Amino acid sequence: MLALLLVASCGLESGSAVPLRVGPGSIRPIPALDGVRITVGSKDFTEQNILGYLIEFALTAAGAEVRDLTDIVGSNSLRDAQLHGQIDIAYDYTGTGWINYLGRENPVPGSDEQFTAVRDADLTAHGMVWAAMAPMNNTYAMVANPGTAADKSITSLSDYANLVNTDPDAAATCVGTEFNVRQDGFPGMARKYDIDTGKVRKQIVQDSLVFQATADGNQCRFGSVAATDGRIPALNLKLLTDDRAFFPKYNAALVMRKSFADAHPQVIAVMEPISRLLTNESITELNRKVDIEGREPATVARTWLIDQGFVTPG
Template identity: 75%
Template sequence: MKARIRRGCAAFAMTLTVALVASCGLEAGRSVPLEVDPGSIQPIPELQGVRITVGSKDFTEQEILGLIIAFALDAAGAEVRDLTDIVGSNSLRDAQVRGQVDIAYDYTGTGWINYLGNEAPVPGSQPQFEAVRDADRAAHGMLWAAMAPVNNTYAIATSARTAEETGVRTLSQYAKLANTDPAAAATCVGTEFSVRQDGFPGVIRKYGIDAAKVQKQVVDDAIVYQSTADARQCRFGSVAATDGRIPALDLRLLEDDLGFFPQYNIALVMRADFAEAHPRVLDVLTPISQLLTNESVTELNRKVDVEGREPADVARDWLAAAGFITIP
């Protein structure tokens, strides 16, 4: 796989603090990385020359989603600044609350648990969306809109071979194995998943895993997938359900039989005052959200993480194939 070019001020730091975002400022963003022409998205007079900064987190799916927003708004005539690839959920969130990022796709479960501090998810995609939408607007003036069908929930995965050897198909069975034979349940967890309450600490509590016994290795998210498939460094691993490496490596997702993980549907997030000032932004982006399914997003991710293509190319080609834009 070829190395991917990382963009923006976040690319030059291992971590991104709010101070770094502030010091880089909006000028740290760039214009969209590739040219686009209108398709079904036509220039909108109300957006002509409007400066809009688009953000995303620093993993494949988020980069693609952020660039989809950027290309679409560029085709509509906005003056788009690309501030995708921000390191970590909290850094993107802080940048949005402070007005340094105008719009991004985020996850309803992340909003409910991480940003709003709730411990228990709301069952069901639509009820979870409505709960985070109402609470975040009331508490922070943030607007959630245009929820997509895609639900990129966290999961624990294993290889087909390990599933066959251990008989583990559910998280309850994984918990039993972790408590009785910790080495057989050695687990790689991504950095953020290792500390999030909707991540591994919560899994341990919900499923009654003995934290003193569990064999856990905290590694970069990109390492989890191949390590789990190889079953040498670890036999189980934390994954995102729409990652394209899951089908490519023949990984199996364990059933969350106690219903621990929240719904993680993506939705557009922006400050309410920005949305009120520029209502046509939702006119442009809502039809795009409607096409973002688990299947379509998994395939977009696969093109980057398995085929080694650039996120910008993948995002632009998808928009063009759907007729939203044309490629000059």
């Protein structure tokens, strides 16, 4: 109840207008969506804001009356807002749905398998529909300082684990506070890769500080990240291969209440071609434009949709 009161107090009952204009492109006006009021939500970080705006502009071009409720603080607040009808549609992550919302401890191997599992279970348990899964997988990952990766021939997590166990000082590691304690983070990774945790030279820092600290190579040589963060290519960090397939799959997919999906099946049809183009490479580049170039998420999302021909400037 307290969470719902906080959601309501933040103005989530009505939302605001879509921030930029768009017109039809390959997405054409759909009579069944003409004037239909649809509220779009997202969480409060770069990638989620971009994904939210992609939905907003696409459905606006299709003729819906879209309201903007992006930038909600935290997964649980977004979820509560969806369950209680304040938000109609959002992109969320399959791993988050499985572990956080459904309380399952063990992720399902494989992106398609994880999507199917969360789709079926969430529909049964909460009447929530998952659809139009994208190839992008915003899972946890480890990165290496480029010089260290080259000097020590580190390309995979198995290579990293071997370095920790044989030359701990060369494997100094920065980890985010949440990654440090989550079972799908460092503790589980250490078990999976037989890392001697007693030898790890580990520093716990804010997630935002991991990137530059790893790139500098002074404080740490390795760091924990989200795999689609735009700062990885911008700082030339080397993403390590998860060669034992430890990290859960966090593919983005549309989430909505069954009543909304049944009433407006056209929404999924509009969004499916967009989801198909959301690869790790494409979303990482969009994230980079925001986090490195300082551009606004709404502008980045709109420009990409225009470049792909889905919408026009309006």
